[in-house]
Amino acid sequence: MISGVLTLFNWTLKMDSKSIYPHVIRAVFAFLMMFSIGAAFVNAFGNNSIGLRLFETICLFNVILITVSGISYFVTAVTEEKDAGTYALLRLAGMNSLSITLGKSTSRLVSSLMLLVIQLPFTFLSITLGGILWQQIVASYIALAAWMALVANLALFCSVRCATSGRAAGLAGTILGIFFFSPVIITNGLAALPAGLLSKSVTSFLESIPPALSSVSVMARLSELLGTSSFNGIPFSGGASGGNLPLGASGRELAFFGGQFWLSLIIAFVLFVFSTLTLDLWSAPAEVSGFSSNQKLRRWSVSRCWRLAIAWKEFLYFTGGRSFLITKMVCGGVLVAGFIFFQQLEGRFSGLTLQGENGWGLLLTLTGWLTIESLLYSSGCLFYEIRQSTQSTLATVPMSSTRVLAEKLAGCAMGLVPVLFWMLVAVLIGYASISDHCSATMVISYLIILSFSVHISVLLSLYTRWAALPLTILVSFPAFFCLAAPIYALAVTTEQIARSQHFRMSVLISALVNMFWTWLFILLPLQIWIRDRWNHVSEH
C-alpha cells in the first residue's frame, strides 16, 4: 500500500510541477501579496500599525483563496479520475481506498500549504512595519493551515460523493456558502420574526447554530488573534468573543493552537475517514442526469427544435428549460412575497410597495442571484461542449463560430429571464427605497463589471478544466479596483458634460458612452479572444 500511495503522491506532485496552471496561481498569489502591500501603504496615511493592516489584507486573501480552492482545486481530487474514466484502472493497479484518498488529496494539500510558505518574506515585512507580533503571525498561519485542511477534506468528501467534478464543485460551494452565510441569515431572520412565532426549542436550536459554526470559523479566529475590526462585516467577525485567547498586541499571553485549530483538524479527519470508507460506495461512473425518458414528461418539457437550434439546445439542456424556468419564476415570486411578508411583520409599512431598506435589500438579493447565475452559465456553457467532446461536431455545422457563440448566449440569456423579471418587479415595487441607495453610476459600474467577469469566465473555461469560476473571482477582484475608478470617473464626467450642454438624457448618454468604450477596449478584445480560442478548441 505504501508504494502505491507514494507513487500516486509522487505522480500528482510531478504533474502539479509540470502543469502551467498551478504556477500561474502562485504568480497570481504573489501579485496579490504585492497588491496587499500597496493597499496597506495607501491605508497607512494617517494611521498606525501599518504592519497589522498589511497582515490583515494578506490573511483575508488567504481565506478567500483557500475557500475558492475548495470548490476548484481540491474538489477534483477523485472526480478527475472518474471524469477521465481512469478510476477503475487505479483499482486494478491494486490501490485500495486509503491509498487513493491519501495519494490524491494529500499531495494537493502539501502543494497548497507551499502557498502559505511563500508568504513568509511578506509577513516579516509586516513585523518590520509594526503593529503586529511574530506570535500573532504564527498563530494566524496555524489557523489558516487548519482551515485549509478542513476545506481540503470537505472537498475530498464532495469529490468522493459526486460522480463528476462539476457536481462536486457545486456541492462544495453550497456547503461552504451555507457555512458562511447561514449565521447571518439565522441571526437576522430571528431578529425580524415577531416573538412567539417559533417555539422556544426551535429558537434556541437556531440560536445555537451561529456560535457552533463560529467555533470552526477561521474568520472569527483571525479576528480574535489580530484583535482588530477589519473583519467586521464578514460573517463570524467577533462571533467568538466568548473565547479566552489572549491578544498579542495587548500584551496578553498568546495561544498558538486555539479551539478552531483542533476542531478543524478533528472535522477534517472525520471527513477524510468517511471519504475513505465510502469511496467504493460512490465510485460509480458518471451518469447523465437531467431529463426523464418518460415520453409524456418529455413532450411537455422538450419542445421541437427551434430555428435557432443552438439557442434551443442551450436553453433546454444547459439552463434547465421550461420546467426550470417556471421553478425559478416561482422561487423569485416566493422571494418577493417573503420580503413583503417580513415588511408586514415589521408593521411599519403596508401594501405591496417595499419601503425602508426592504426594496434595496430585495434588489441586492436578486442582483446576487443574477451574478451567480450569469457566472455559472458563462463558466459552463462552452465547457459543457468540451466535456462531451461535441465541439468539433458543432463546428462542422454550417454556421460561423460567432453565430454559434451568439446562439449560446441567447439560450443562456433566456435562462436569466425569471431573475430579470423579478428585478424589474423589485424596481417597480421598491423604487423609493432603491432610489435612496442606488445611483445610475452604480448600476453602470455593476453592469460593466458583470460583463467583464462573464467574459473572463467564458475565456477561462476554455483553458482550465474546472477552475474557471473561482479563477474568475480571483481575476475580477483586482480587476474591479482597476476598472471601477475609470468607469466611475468616466460616467460622472460624461454625465456632467451632458448636463452642462443641457442634454436632458444625460444619464442615458453617460451610460451609453461608458458601455461603448468598455465594449470597444475591454469586451471586444475578449470576445475576439474567446472566438479564436473556441475555434482552436474545436480542432481537437
Added chain:
Amino acid sequence: MAEITRNTVPAISVTNLSHAFKGHQALSQVTFCVMPQTLHGFVGPNGAGKTTTLKAICTLLKPSWGEVQVFGSSVRADPIAVRRRIGFMPDHFSMYRQMTVFEYLDFFAAAYGLPLKQRDSVIHDVLTLTDMDGRRNDLISGLSRGMQQRVSLARVLVHDPDLLLLDEPASGLDPRARIELMEILRELRRMGKTVFISSHILSELAELCDSVTIIDRGQIKFSGPMDVLLENPDEQPLYNLRLAAVSETAMQQIKVLPGVESVSEPEFTTGRDFNILLSPNISANDFLRELLNLNLPITAFSQQRRHLNQAFMDLTTRGVRT
C-alpha cells in the same frame, strides 16, 4: 466510374497540403483526389496524419500550406458552403447523451436549416436506413456503442450531404455491427453519395472501396483505384486453381504445360488446390485454353491478387512515428 472521372469535378481535391503542430510536421505535400459517387478508403498507421487530413477537409483545421477543395469549393475561402455538402463523423463519440435519438437528429436537422415540416420525414428516412427507427425515443446514453455509432451516422446523413467523411467508423464495433455498417455504406454509395472512410480494418476496405489512399508519416504513398494497388506489375502472375476432386496426376500434367514455371500446393489443403506461377511471356487466356484441354474437373481458376494488408505493409514504414 470512368465516365464520372472524365466529366465531373472531384468530390475532394487535396493539393500540396502541409501542416505542422508545434514544430512537428504532421502532413507534408499531401496530394490526392476523390471522385464523386465512389467509396474511397484512407489508410495509414497510427499518427500517419489521417485525422489531420480529414479535419482539414471538413474545415475544422486551417492547414499551414496547400489547397483543399470539396466539389470545387475551397475549404479556406468558403467553409460554410463546404459544410453544407459534407457530413463528418469523428473517431470519438461526440454526442449529447441527455437527448433522445429523435431530439438529437431534430437538433442537427434544425442546425442545418431544414424546415420543421421536412424534418420529420428526413429523420424517419435516416432512422430507417440505419435501422434505428424503433429506438427513436430512447435516450442516447442508454444505447450500446454500435447503436450510438448508427445514430452518429444518421446525424451525418440528416442534411443529405453529397460527401461523407467517416473517421474510423467501425472502431470498437462487434463483427456483426461492423458488417451491418459496411452494408449501410454500400447502400449509401448506391444512393450516389461519395464516402471517404478512414479505417484500420483493411480486409473490409479491400472489399468495400473503389479507390484508396495510403498515407504514412504525413506523406502519400499511394492514391488510386483499389485494383491498381492490389495488382503488382513487378511480380510474375500467380494463379490459383481448384479442382472438384483430388487427382494424383494433375500436378504432373500441369507442370508440363507451356509457360508454367512452377506448380505448388498451398499449405493446409486437401490436394484439390494448386498455385501456378506462369512465365511473363504467356497470357492467362492461352494458359487456360491449354488447361481445359487436360479435361481436369476445374471448379475455379483465378489470378492471386496481392492482399491490401500486403500492399499496406510494403508501402508503410515499420514502427511508430517520432
